[in-house]
Every structure is written in C-alpha cells, then in structure tokens.
Amino acid sequence: MPKALIIGGGVAGPAAALFLQRAGWEVEIFEAREAPAAYGGLFLNVATNGLAVLDILGLRAPLVADGHACPRMVMCSGRGRVLGVVPNGPAADPARGSVVVRRAHLHEVLRRGVADAGIRYTSGARLQRIEEQGDHVIARFADGTRVEGDVLIGADGIGSVVRTTIDPDAPAPAPSGLISIGGFARVPGLAPTPGEQYMVFGAKSFFGYLVRDDGTAYWFANVTASASENSRGAVGAVAAEEWVARLQALHADDPYPVPQILAHVVGEVGAYPLADLTHVPHWHRDRLVLLGDAVHATSPSAGQGASLALEDAISLAAHLRDDGGYAEAFAGYERDRRPRAEEVVSYARAVNRHKRVTRSRAGIALRDAMLPMFLRRAASDTRNDHLYNHVIPW
Ligand SMILES: Cc1cc2nc3c(=O)[nH]c(=O)nc-3n(C[C@H](O)[C@H](O)[C@H](O)COP(=O)(O)OP(=O)(O)OC[C@H]3O[C@@H](n4cnc5c(N)ncnc54)[C@H](O)[C@@H]3O)c2cc1C
Structure with a gap:
C-alpha cells in the first residue's frame, strides 16, 4: 500500500x-x-x-x-442604514447557504x-x-x-x-493592508441574528458580527494597517486589551450594537495581518x-x-x-x-x-450612495453561484 x-x-x-x-x-x-x-x-x-x-x-x-446557519449577510453603513442584503451561498437557492x-x-x-x-x-x-x-x-x-x-x-x-x-x-x-481582529462577546439584551451576519462599513474600520441563539456574539473588525503594522510579528506584539481599546475608539460613533459588543468582549481576542x-x-x-x-x-x-x-x-x-x-x-x-x-x-x-478605510467625508458619502445600487443587484445576482455550487464527485 x-x-x-x-x-x-x-x-x-x-x-x-x-x-x-x-x-x-x-x-x-x-x-x-x-x-x-x-x-x-x-x-x-x-x-x-x-x-x-x-x-x-x-x-x-x-x-x-x-x-x-448564515445564508444572508446584511450590509450596513456607519450610520446604521441597511445598504443591502446579499446571499452567503447560491443566490438562487438560499436554503443551501x-x-x-x-x-x-x-x-x-x-x-x-x-x-x-x-x-x-x-x-x-x-x-x-x-x-x-x-x-x-x-x-x-x-x-x-x-x-x-x-x-x-x-x-x-x-x-x-x-x-x-x-x-x-x-x-x-502578499499583505492586504488590513489587520483582522476578532473574538466573542456577551451583551445583555442583544437579540440573536438567526440566518444572518451583519457587516458594518464603519467610519474608521469595517466591522462584522452575528449573535447566536444563546446570546454569544461572534465579531471581527478589519482595520487598515499602517506600514509598520503589516507583519505577523508586529501584530502579535500588541496585547489583546490594546486591540480592544483601539477598536473601541475606532468604532465609538458606529451604530448599535457595535460599540456595545466591543464593551462586552469575553475570552480570546485574535489579531492577524491578512495576506494572500x-x-x-x-x-x-x-x-x-x-x-x-x-x-x-x-x-x-x-x-x-x-x-x-x-x-x-x-x-x-x-x-x-x-x-x-x-x-x-x-x-x-x-x-x-x-x-x-x-x-x-x-x-x-x-x-x-471596499473594506479599506475611506477617510474623507465625501468618500464615505459616495461609498454609501454607490453601495446600495451595487448590493441591490448583488442580492439577486447569480454570477457568484458557481463559487458555491462547485461539486467534486467522489
Ligand atoms: C483571520 C482569519 C479569518 C478567516 N476566516 C475565514 C472564513 O470565514 N472562511 C474560510 O473559509 N476561511 C477563513 N480563513 C482562512 C482559513 O482559515 C484557511 O483558508 C484554512 O484554514 C486553510 O486550511 P489549511 O489546512 O490549508 O491551513 P491551516 O488551517 O492553516 O492548517 C495548516 C496547519 O499546518 C500546521 N503547520 C504549519 N507548519 C507546519 C510544519 N512545519 N510542520 C507541521 N505542521 C505545520 C499548522 O499548525 C496548521 O495546523 C480565515 C483566515 C484568517 C487568518
């Protein structure tokens, strides 16, 4: 053999x-x-x-x-406006998300x-x-x-x-220029998000979260990295509490429940420079x-x-x-x-x-105006279905 x-x-x-x-x-x-x-x-x-x-x-x-189960992703602006809902699976078949x-x-x-x-x-x-x-x-x-x-x-x-x-x-x-920081949280009174994960284009950083039926929130943020931060060593050298404090500042003005999640972090916090x-x-x-x-x-x-x-x-x-x-x-x-x-x-x-920070007010306004148009099409756009429907027979 x-x-x-x-x-x-x-x-x-x-x-x-x-x-x-x-x-x-x-x-x-x-x-x-x-x-x-x-x-x-x-x-x-x-x-x-x-x-x-x-x-x-x-x-x-x-x-x-x-x-x-997460067949849908709800995309929101930094002001809490729902920009669109996109499938996380084949658009033509949400049950297979x-x-x-x-x-x-x-x-x-x-x-x-x-x-x-x-x-x-x-x-x-x-x-x-x-x-x-x-x-x-x-x-x-x-x-x-x-x-x-x-x-x-x-x-x-x-x-x-x-x-x-x-x-x-x-x-x-190749470094992407983004650092992903994530973890878990338990926020009193925060409702579960069955079937959904929320993505928020915050003013200063991108944030994603979902809330499980038992109330545990899974969250992550994609922070635009400075040149000196773009390595595993540099990211690993920063303590978890420091990342959370930095995120609390970056997301302070973002809509509910983003600041609340960051105020109730529990357990491990991980940070990775994203590369491909x-x-x-x-x-x-x-x-x-x-x-x-x-x-x-x-x-x-x-x-x-x-x-x-x-x-x-x-x-x-x-x-x-x-x-x-x-x-x-x-x-x-x-x-x-x-x-x-x-x-x-x-x-x-x-x-x-789309996740890298757009710092100017005009840039944010333009992004928030354009994204709903793009996302409206994405909700029923089957062009990505081949990613999900790929089958390798055994
Ligand atoms: C922050 C972050 C978020 C992600 N989110 C998602 C997501 O939502 N969905 C998704 O599909 N993917 C996601 N990924 C990517 C996903 O984790 C990887 O694509 C996937 O784990 C790849 O599997 P792998 O087996 O190739 O590598 P890995 O899962 O990395 O496994 C490699 C293994 O090899 C071991 N190893 C390394 N060197 C040696 C050695 N010299 N000798 C012996 N063992 C060794 C490592 O310890 C590790 O266990 C994410 C990645 C990151 C960093």
Missing part, C-alpha cells in the same frame, strides 16, 4: 487523509502544534461548497450541530473523523526538512525524528515549509505536492479559504486514486484546481478594496 506523509493537521490535511484512506493509501498526519485550544483561531465561514465535501465524509451534520463555526470546532470534527478512521495524527511534529531519495521521500522533524513515505503532501498553511522546499523562489504571501497568495508557479515537484493555504492562501473576505482546502483534499485524492501514478495525479489535480483557486483569491482581494 503506498504511503502519504501529510504535513499539517488544520483543514486540508485531515480531509486529504480521510479521502486518501478511502482511495487505498496508508496515511499519517504530522501537526506542529502541541494541543488544540477551544477558541483558538476564532471562527470562520464554511461555505456551501465546503459543506458539500464534508457531507461526503459524513462530517457535515456534526459540524453544523454547533454552527450558526453557508455556516459560521468556531474554527476549533471544525478542527475537532475533522480530528474526530481522523481518529474514528484509525489514522495516525501526531501533534508537536514540526517539519523542518525534506529529503528526496529516488523512490521515496523522508520528512525530518524538529524533535529529530524522521519518517519515510512515497509522497509528501504539504498542507502546512500560509507559511508552508513544503512550498519553499518545492521552489525556494516561491512567492511570499494569488499565484504560486509550482504546485508540485517530484513526490511533493501542496494544498490549501500553502498554495493559494486567500484573505477571509470571500469566506472560502477552508472550503477551498476541503475541495483540494477531495480533488487530490480522486486523482491519486484514478490517475496512472503520482506525477499524472499531481498534474491533473493542479489542472483542475488552479483556475478556481486563483479566481477565489482574486475575488477576495477585490472585496478587500
């Missing part, structure tokens, strides 16, 4: 392991982090197309059991799926180096251990070591291949990063099952996936342009 070493136990790695096992491969997952955290990584949107992949794995039901979940819950559902399938998942295994030797590949880890396999799958996220092993000149992620990879020239080389954020990281503005990672997993496994050998399979996988992944990354990049 051929063996695949899977580097990264986030989203793409466990999903690829589950599909590859079904395709008759022996698989093993190596994850750098020691232990998961219940609220680590905050929350994310699993889109209709990602849910379709989880469905094939039998993991859709456990995921949505702790999710906030997307779901917002804690990222840790998505990881937990995938990890449980992997454990139930008897797949080995090693935590605290940080890949350091890869050696390729004729008919096999060797992964060397920071703790000195080594493992051999027939192929190595780099599902190691945006800072991928596998990407730079495949091509030392691979592009580095629009075009990675080499998706594979010899026995090495990339998937998920490692090869097409997208900023969250399309709500598609996790769903693309799930799609990559099923696509790669189907090619390894059906094509002649790994070289043909990797080429077929890239052929199928590259155009779609690059389209989504570019789309998310275009959305980011």
Whole structure:
C-alpha cells in the first residue's frame, strides 16, 4: 500500500487523509502544534461548497450541530442604514447557504473523523526538512525524528515549509493592508441574528458580527494597517486589551450594537495581518505536492479559504486514486484546481478594496450612495453561484 506523509493537521490535511484512506493509501498526519485550544483561531465561514465535501465524509451534520446557519449577510453603513442584503451561498437557492463555526470546532470534527478512521495524527511534529531519495521521500522533524513515505503532501498553511522546499523562489504571501481582529462577546439584551451576519462599513474600520441563539456574539473588525503594522510579528506584539481599546475608539460613533459588543468582549481576542497568495508557479515537484493555504492562501473576505482546502483534499485524492501514478495525479489535480483557486483569491482581494478605510467625508458619502445600487443587484445576482455550487464527485 503506498504511503502519504501529510504535513499539517488544520483543514486540508485531515480531509486529504480521510479521502486518501478511502482511495487505498496508508496515511499519517504530522501537526506542529502541541494541543488544540477551544477558541483558538476564532471562527470562520464554511461555505456551501465546503459543506458539500464534508457531507461526503459524513462530517457535515456534526459540524453544523454547533454552527450558526448564515445564508444572508446584511450590509450596513456607519450610520446604521441597511445598504443591502446579499446571499452567503447560491443566490438562487438560499436554503443551501453557508455556516459560521468556531474554527476549533471544525478542527475537532475533522480530528474526530481522523481518529474514528484509525489514522495516525501526531501533534508537536514540526517539519523542518525534506529529503528526496529516488523512490521515496523522508520528512525530518524538529524533535529529530524522521519518517519515510512515497509522497509528501504539504498542507502546512500560509507559511508552508513544503512550498519553499518545492521552489525556494516561491512567492511570499502578499499583505492586504488590513489587520483582522476578532473574538466573542456577551451583551445583555442583544437579540440573536438567526440566518444572518451583519457587516458594518464603519467610519474608521469595517466591522462584522452575528449573535447566536444563546446570546454569544461572534465579531471581527478589519482595520487598515499602517506600514509598520503589516507583519505577523508586529501584530502579535500588541496585547489583546490594546486591540480592544483601539477598536473601541475606532468604532465609538458606529451604530448599535457595535460599540456595545466591543464593551462586552469575553475570552480570546485574535489579531492577524491578512495576506494572500494569488499565484504560486509550482504546485508540485517530484513526490511533493501542496494544498490549501500553502498554495493559494486567500484573505477571509470571500469566506472560502477552508472550503477551498476541503475541495483540494477531495480533488487530490480522486486523482491519486484514478490517475496512472503520482506525477499524472499531481498534474491533473493542479489542472483542475488552479483556475478556481486563483479566481477565489482574486475575488477576495477585490472585496478587500471596499473594506479599506475611506477617510474623507465625501468618500464615505459616495461609498454609501454607490453601495446600495451595487448590493441591490448583488442580492439577486447569480454570477457568484458557481463559487458555491462547485461539486467534486467522489
Ligand atoms: C483571520 C482569519 C479569518 C478567516 N476566516 C475565514 C472564513 O470565514 N472562511 C474560510 O473559509 N476561511 C477563513 N480563513 C482562512 C482559513 O482559515 C484557511 O483558508 C484554512 O484554514 C486553510 O486550511 P489549511 O489546512 O490549508 O491551513 P491551516 O488551517 O492553516 O492548517 C495548516 C496547519 O499546518 C500546521 N503547520 C504549519 N507548519 C507546519 C510544519 N512545519 N510542520 C507541521 N505542521 C505545520 C499548522 O499548525 C496548521 O495546523 C480565515 C483566515 C484568517 C487568518
């Protein structure tokens, strides 16, 4: 039985392991982090197309059991005016909309799926180096251990070591100019937002929130970054309380319940500089291949990063099952996936342009006048439906 070493136990790695096992491969997952955290990584949107992949794995039901169904996004101006309601899923079929979940819950559902399938998942295994030797590949880890396999799958996220092993000149992620800060809150008396997530074009920063049936608010803000803030190190050096204080000032004049949410933050606050990879020239080389954020990281503005990672997993496994050998399979996988992944990354990049702060009063007035026209069309615009309706059969 051929063996695949899977580097990264986030989203793409466990999903690829589950599909590859079904395709008759022996698989093993190596994850750098020691232990998961219940609220680590905050929350994310699993889109209709990602849910379709989880469905094939039998993991859709456990995921949505702790999710906030979110087929609609309500777009508001900084004065509290509803600018429009846009579908978060296929416009022609709102019942098949997307779901917002804690990222840790998505990881937990995938990890449980992997454990139930008897797949080995090693935590605290940080890949350091890869050696390729004729008919096999060797992964060397920071703790000195080594493992051999027939192929190595780099599902190691945006800072991928596998990407730079495949091509030392691979592009580095491009900063978007936005920092995403997010967390949770409990505001007394704040009503749930069933089926909806609200997006507010605040005067000084973009803000999104939803309120679950139990009253917990999930919130995030996209702050326009200064040049010195545009790195993970710089963002990580700022304490959570400092971010919250800064957001309270930026959103002080925004409509209810934005200031109230920021006044009642509970638990972890996360901050990330948003970056993406629009075009990675080499998706594979010899026995090495990339998937998920490692090869097409997208900023969250399309709500598609996790769903693309799930799609990559099923696509790669189907090619390894059906094509002649790994070289043909990797080429077929890239052929199928590259155009779609690059389209989504570019789309998310275009959305980011609307989120950057327009500082002048005239700019804000123009944006608030133009957006309703754009959003009215978007509510029934089916041009994005192909993003959600994409199906990769197994
Ligand atoms: C603020 C923010 C909000 C987001 N919101 C959304 C959203 O709403 N919807 C959406 O679909 N996507 C969203 N995303 C993107 C989404 O999280 C990613 O696209 C998705 O997690 C990609 O999955 P992945 O498996 O490719 O990478 P990851 O989930 O990043 O997993 C990579 C894994 O590899 C591990 N790893 C890294 N290096 C090594 C190494 N050397 N050795 C071993 N293991 C290693 C990491 O620890 C990690 O667990 C968001 C991202 C951010 C930053």
